[in-house]
Amino acid sequence: MNENNKLASSIGKMPTMADVARVAGVSPMTVSRALRKHQFVSTKTMERIEHAVDQLGYVLDKSAGALSSRRTGFVAALVPSLNNSNFADTVRGITSGLTQSGRQVLLGYTDYSIENEEQLIEGMLRWRPEGIIVTGGRHTARARKLLQNAGIPVIETWDLPPNPIQNVVGFSNAEACRALVYRLYERGYRKIAFLGGTTTRDTRGADRRLGYQRAVDELGLPPGRVISFGSPPISMQQGGEAIVLLLRQWPDVDAVVCVSDLSAFGAIAECQRRGLDVPDRIAIAGFGDFEVARCSHPRITTVAVDAEAIGQLAAGQLIRALDSKDLNTPETLVVPFTVLERESTRKA
Amino acid sequence: MNENNKLASSIGKMPTMADVARVAGVSPMTVSRALRKHQFVSTKTMERIEHAVDQLGYVLDKSAGALSSRRTGFVAALVPSLNNSNFADTVRGITSGLTQSGRQVLLGYTDYSIENEEQLIEGMLRWRPEGIIVTGGRHTARARKLLQNAGIPVIETWDLPPNPIQNVVGFSNAEACRALVYRLYERGYRKIAFLGGTTTRDTRGADRRLGYQRAVDELGLPPGRVISFGSPPISMQQGGEAIVLLLRQWPDVDAVVCVSDLSAFGAIAECQRRGLDVPDRIAIAGFGDFEVARCSHPRITTVAVDAEAIGQLAAGQLIRALDSKDLNTPETLVVPFTVLERESTRKA
DNA sequence: TGCAAATATGGTATCGATAAACTGTCTGCA
DNA sequence: TGCAGACAGTTTATCGATACCATATTTGCA
Numbered sequence: 001m002n003e004n005n006k007l008a009s010s011i012g013k014m015p016t017m018a019d020v021a022r023v024a025g026v027s028p029m030t031v032s033r034a035l036r037k038h039q040f041v042s043t044k045t046m047e048r049i050e051h052a053v054d055q056l057g058y059v060l061d062k063s064a065g066a067l068s069s070r071r072t073g074f075v076a077a078l079v080p081s082l083n084n085s086n087f088a089d090t091v092r093g094i095t096s097g098l099t100q101s102g103r104q105v106l107l108g109y110t111d112y113s114i115e116n117e118e119q120l121i122e123g124m125l126r127w128r129p130e131g132i133i134v135t136g137g138r139h140t141a142r143a144r145k146l147l148q149n150a151g152i153p154v155i156e157t158w159d160l161p162p163n164p165i166q167n168v169v170g171f172s173n174a175e176a177c178r179a180l181v182y183r184l185y186e187r188g189y190r191k192i193a194f195l196g197g198t199t200t201r202d203t204r205g206a207d208r209r210l211g212y213q214r215a216v217d218e219l220g221l222p223p224g225r226v227i228s229f230g231s232p233p234i235s236m237q238q239g240g241e242a243i244v245l246l247l248r249q250w251p252d253v254d255a256v257v258c259v260s261d262l263s264a265f266g267a268i269a270e271c272q273r274r275g276l277d278v279p280d281r282i283a284i285a286g287f288g289d290f291e292v293a294r295c296s297h298p299r300i301t302t303v304a305v306d307a308e309a310i311g312q313l314a315a316g317q318l319i320r321a322l323d324s325k326d327l328n329t330p331e332t333l334v335v336p337f338t339v340l341e342r343e344s345t346r347k348a
Numbered sequence: 349m350n351e352n353n354k355l356a357s358s359i360g361k362m363p364t365m366a367d368v369a370r371v372a373g374v375s376p377m378t379v380s381r382a383l384r385k386h387q388f389v390s391t392k393t394m395e396r397i398e399h400a401v402d403q404l405g406y407v408l409d410k411s412a413g414a415l416s417s418r419r420t421g422f423v424a425a426l427v428p429s430l431n432n433s434n435f436a437d438t439v440r441g442i443t444s445g446l447t448q449s450g451r452q453v454l455l456g457y458t459d460y461s462i463e464n465e466e467q468l469i470e471g472m473l474r475w476r477p478e479g480i481i482v483t484g485g486r487h488t489a490r491a492r493k494l495l496q497n498a499g500i501p502v503i504e505t506w507d508l509p510p511n512p513i514q515n516v517v518g519f520s521n522a523e524a525c526r527a528l529v530y531r532l533y534e535r536g537y538r539k540i541a542f543l544g545g546t547t548t549r550d551t552r553g554a555d556r557r558l559g560y561q562r563a564v565d566e567l568g569l570p571p572g573r574v575i576s577f578g579s580p581p582i583s584m585q586q587g588g589e590a591i592v593l594l595l596r597q598w599p600d601v602d603a604v605v606c607v608s609d610l611s612a613f614g615a616i617a618e619c620q621r622r623g624l625d626v627p628d629r630i631a632i633a634g635f636g637d638f639e640v641a642r643c644s645h646p647r648i649t650t651v652a653v654d655a656e657a658i659g660q661l662a663a664g665q666l667i668r669a670l671d672s673k674d675l676n677t678p679e680t681l682v683v684p685f686t687v688l689e690r691e692s693t694r695k696a
Numbered sequence: 697t698g699c700a701a702a703t704a705t706g707g708t709a710t711c712g713a714t715a716a717a718c719t720g721t722c723t724g725c726a
Numbered sequence: 727t728g729c730a731g732a733c734a735g736t737t738t739a740t741c742g743a744t745a746c747c748a749t750a751t752t753t754g755c756a
Contacts (some may be wrong), residue, residue, distance in 0.1 A: 063743035412712035
């Protein structure tokens with residue numbers, strides 16, 4: 001098979017559409033139409049062309065097609081991270097929706113940094129994507145400008161930006177976290193702490209903290225019980241370390257809301273290691289409904305958001321915007337969240 | 349800002365390099381060189397061009413550049429899945445390596461199906477990637493042919509294919525799993541079962557099972573204690589369900605090797621729920637050194653493979669192959685694995 | 697039978713950049 | 727002083743496909 005390679009690279013030239021046309025005895029234009037399953041090609045010619053294609057091992061060159069049709073078929077999608085996060089599900093939703101419509105997703109990770117995001121946006125726009133899906137509503141000024149001037153549909157996800165660029169598919173992280181705190185309150189918890197990352201890089205994490213603080217204020221609970229530990233994404237490991245700090249500082253805490261299920265899980269495991277029963281000694285809740293929250297022992301109370309649906313909805317919105325060629329009516333899609341009470345906050 | 353959009357799309361035309369050239373008072377070629385940081389452009393012209401660029405809000409069109417230079421800057425990477433798998437780490441390794449060299453990764457998920465893989469390969473090749481990284485060594489016949497005829501570097505990862513297409517960055521899943529079983533044997537376990545997925549879709553999973561079986565044979569342990577449950581990727585949930593079946597069928601089992609840490613974790617949690625102590629009543633080991641294995645209580649014995657390094661090495665190999673323009677010396681890089689003994693198999 | 701509409705196909709001109717080869721300028725050193 | 731060679735910039739010719747318009751053939755139906 002090595003031989004084959006040397007062959008391909010020594011002959012060097014890959015066959016082009018013109019070659020196919022020559023072999024099939026038609027014009028390149030007809031080949032082009034045939035390969036795009038255009039309607040006006042007779043069955044006979046179609047077969048001849050298909051035959052020529054296999055014979056030559058021809059592979060369509062989309063990068064040439066993109067230039068001449070001025071439709072690249074690319075869609076850019078930027079997420080903070082893929083590792084251990086719901087964004088992987090969102091990406092799956094995006095890709096499944098878009099590949100079906102024959103488009104190619106260009107994926108980028110910002111690593112939770114809006115400066116990286118700016119860089120990535122700039123880089124992605126060079127490929128002339130037909131649309132772009134970003135995570136969150138906070139961007140650098142230049143990034144906003146780039147997105148606005150790109151002249152393509154823009155979708156912000158996973159958030160409800162106060163000042164959206166165009167389309168939005170998201171929910172209020174603050175409201176969701178607030179609802180979680182209220183639920184804990186209803187269950188009788190009164191000394192509720194929040195455990196999250198230090199920086200404001202993770203804006204969704206920051207919003208969740210905000211929701212927590214609002215709820216604590218409204219309910220008249222002791223405020224300020226916030227541990228900020230490590231930079232996002234908060235890992236399980238960090239959750240475990242942070243809970244130790246938290247318990248040292250406020251030993252009377254009876255419930256902890258974590259910025260994500262991963263940190264919640266880490267916290268729970270660490271408590272178990274130290275012989276602190278969850279939920280009897282301390283209740284711990286997470287955010288995101290990760291699989292680990294559904295399967296761990298105890299199962300973890302959390303806020304569920306359908307991450308894959310966010311991706312699918314974003315893809316759908318994008319496709320609709322492209323088809324209607326009408327950027328004038330940006331729409332905001334609010335996806336629901338659900339507080340799922342599980343064993344980790346079941347008061348004895 | 350909406351206005352801005354309407355503006356951009358109603359004016360319609362994005363500025364081109366020729367526009368920049370006109371504004372800067374130079375030829376398009378000079379602009380091209382300037383933007384690619386080519387050496388032979390004087391500082392003065394450079395500045396004029398940069399100024400013209402921001403003035404017009406010009407964004408380079410790489411898809412046009414790709415056509416004329418016949419170097420797209422794309423690299424295709426195919427992984428089985430991104431959700432809850434080490435492949436997300438590998439992808440990160442791939443992208444970080446390649447974006448630094450100015451290339452764009454085209455990502456695709458096969459969903460553990462080589463038929464999907466074939467489709468994706470075909471689709472990706474249309475974009476004329478400069479190289480392609482695939483997962484595993486099993487492909488459809490047509491996929492192999494497509495890869496061989498593409499005339500670009502091909503890298504197979506996460507496996508040691510008996511019949512590699514070109515380059516390889518991987519390890520023997522069978523050997524790794526065999527080593528794990530041996531370690532359990534050394535620790536005194538004698539009735540060791542294997543818990544994995546049903547189908548042969550996940551070839552790495554199948555290899556791990558093979559390694560298990562080989563070890564059991566060699567050690568003279570009771571064979572056939574294999575539970576196959578659900579299709580890959582085996583989730584935590586499925587691990588939990590499978591361990592129940594396993595214990596019903598072979599109540600005397602003293603150790604279980606799971607196809608991944610996720611299923612191991614699910615199995616452990618289910619045992620805990622049923623009051624079966626891990627590791628005292630039953631030892632459970634996983635594979636992959638996921639974060640959950642490092643943080644759970646008990647911590648899970650596993651086989652660690654540096655997934656991100658696989659990606660980085662693959663990226664490095666690819667870049668080297670591209671630079672040397674020499675496909676004639678395919679190399680196989682074997683990455684190490686380590687059996688990590690943790691609490692989940694600590695015999696009392 | 698006749699003729700408009702529908703269907704099939706071809707010819708030509710791009711799309712927006714870069715490669716390659718070429719023309720001047722300027723420098724430094726024998 | 728003269729000339730090689732480095733440097734700056736231009737001109738021209740693609741790259742491989744598709745849009746658009748023109749043309750040829752067929753079909754449908756009054």
